[in-house]
Amino acid sequence: MSRRGWLALGVTALAALAAVPLVVRRDDVLNFLFLVLLSVALAQSWNVVAGYAGQINLGHAAFFGLGALVTRTLWIAEWPVLAGAALGALAATAFALLVGAVAFRLRGAYFAIGTLALGEILRITVGNVLPEVSTLPTATIGAYRLADRYYFALALAAVAVGVVAALERSRAGLGMQAVREDEEAAEASGVGTLRLKLLALVLSTALAGLAGGLFAYYHISYYPAHPFGPHWTFDALLITFIGGVGTVHGPVLGAIFYVFLKEYLAIRWVDFHLLIFGALFITIVLLLPGGLVEAAARLRTLARRAC
Amino acid sequence: MLEVEAVEAAYGPFLALSGVTLRVGPGEIVALLGPNGAGKTTLIRCVTGLLVPRAGRIRFGGAEIVGLLPHAIVERGLAVVPEGRRLFGGMTVEENLDLGAFTPHARAGLGRGRERIYEIFPILRERRRQLAGTLSGGQQQMVAIGRALMAAPRLLILDEPSLGLAPRIVETILGVIGEINRGGVSILLVEQNVQAALGLAHRAYILEAGRVAGEGSGPALLQDPHVRRAYLGPLASLPGSRPPLP
């Protein structure tokens, strides 16, 4: 599809999704779409740093969690929720730079270990310091409208997809892909690899922080440590890999597939969905590293040959 | 002994060998010459099983060895002294030597083999408890050769054994290579030091840009004008000429 074709598709989808709350009155449908949009935003945020710049972030939940923590705290203190989310994203990015600036100077697994450590340490510490459930004040619960959350999610997902689409064609994005393919060669040909990796990290964690803010805005009550849980990182990895890591539309397809399957599995096999997804994920990494996008491309090639 | 037939090898899209054919007969010393990037090391990687060629056949002792894993090829009696020596620097000299006799076939002769290495290189007996990484370059090369000999090979491949060594040490090493050969081991010698290699070898091949560009007996190639021009420097191309006085 041409660039214009993609753009038309995106705008149409956005318009259609924007109209949904006006047409559909069922909360379960809206809720399902909300989860898809949140998943798109979360997966795309991981996709930026891992899919494009090739840096495996195993503590992505830390940035999601920080966004949630800051947003929730400020929001309950009667800040506007968007201001809270912006500051949440800022906090996530600041933490990311702390780890990135140190770990990115070295190649290999340091960044992955550093982020894994950051994620777990924040989760444990937040759980220790804030053991109580965070519940919204009664007045706020009374004024709760799902449509507001839905539009926030729609806007965020659109921004996330837009960021990745812009990256795909920009000089910076091409540089990131060069870093992903062969960091040494990229460095040798004059690409500022550290700068690009940090840029990818900033974009990624800002989006993750905003997604965390959305989470805090959406849920009426949760344990503050919950959004720091490693399964959020795993969601991001899984969705991105199911769809196609390092592509614009892969995580969108992945999110639809994942939320659909998860809701289905949650009804059928309550606790088993993580086990099934774990196996699915490992299979994809080993056998189909390009995800659904690659599978589709392969099918197309096969079909063309058959004709 | 070793027959390489029309071997092609590639790293990704880049073709490193395009149809190389050569052979090493029993008891022979064969030199493999050529500029950097000609594919010498790639050929060695194919022969030792580290790289699977895209096409062609490699036979050792009459049997096909393409597709065998490196350790299985060593087990059949083909040992290599890799470029840059590749010792286990954190292990002692003796541990390095013992690892050379790791294959079941070689393990039986471990004690005797070690004694023999210490006879060839007495300095290694003194240094046997020292970490290999702390030895001088020449001594490291001795360990590398010793480690390969511990496998009790029928064919020994040496990849650039004189690289970075002082001339006196090079002489010792080359002398030992001749001695090993007289003990009945065939030798394939990859060398930058063309003069020395051709002086030692019975036959030689010249590899250029991934194909065999010439072959012949050592002394004949030494007289070949192309070889002299390309590998022995501009002065050597004029027989009888001397370096200009300073």
Place this chain on the structure above:
Amino acid sequence: MILVQQLVLGLLVGGLYGLAAAGLSLVFGVLKVLNVAHGELIMLGGYGAFWLWVLLGFDPLLALPLVVAGALAFGVLLYWGLFAFVVRAHEETRIKNSLLIGFGLALATHALAVRLWTADERSITTTYAGAVLSLGPIAIPLVRLASLVLAFALIGALHLLLQRWRWGRAIRATAEDWEAAALTGIDVRRAYLLAFAIGTGLAGAAGTLVSVGYSISPSIGLEWTLKALIVVVLAGLGSMLGTFVGGLVLGLAEAASAFAFGGPYREVVGLVIFLAVLVARPRGLFAR
């Protein structure tokens, strides 16, 4: 005195950090595969010992060799089933894929453990579990002291194995330079398999000791992976005794920081150590 008591306890748990890290370090050093599901292997080992005690009444000391044997076998299966495919890739892809797969494996194992054994915390409480060695005002739980001693003994045994055993040397050679190892006649894939199985066996041993002196639950996996990773970063690769000392250092550092800043922040010290080590040794610890 509270500080000294804290430090003693830190030292005792530090021995287990060292043991946990030894397996991870061996696998990473040899296979160049970073198994972030290592903590889950520890968790499984802990459950193995726990159920041997509950169902069959096995004393943990008796269970230890059984769990290690089971873990060795499990390691072989895990290698054949998963990691043998990972090690075929080139080094950079290898690390990335192992991180991804390990992460997926960790989550799936966690889910399975919750399903099978519920999320409850468990611990083996033998008749001698409460025994304490008192040195003036300092109380040393005997079971934890025994754990430290056993951890040290296991590390020592591993060290000897790597020094003296034929395949131990082959494993070290493979860790240093797998191509050179292959060219000296070592079956590198066998060395990978052995190293991975031994790493898993060590995780089983660590899990057993954790289930005795401390407690296990399905969610301890990532925590232990993390401790092990921090110790590996701190101690570097190559020396198992160094890894053990690294574990003790982390245990002491945690205890000291918990004393200074309060219990809720004891985990933060790990991240600080991680970042500090990277700043102090920018060439990287994994580089030799």
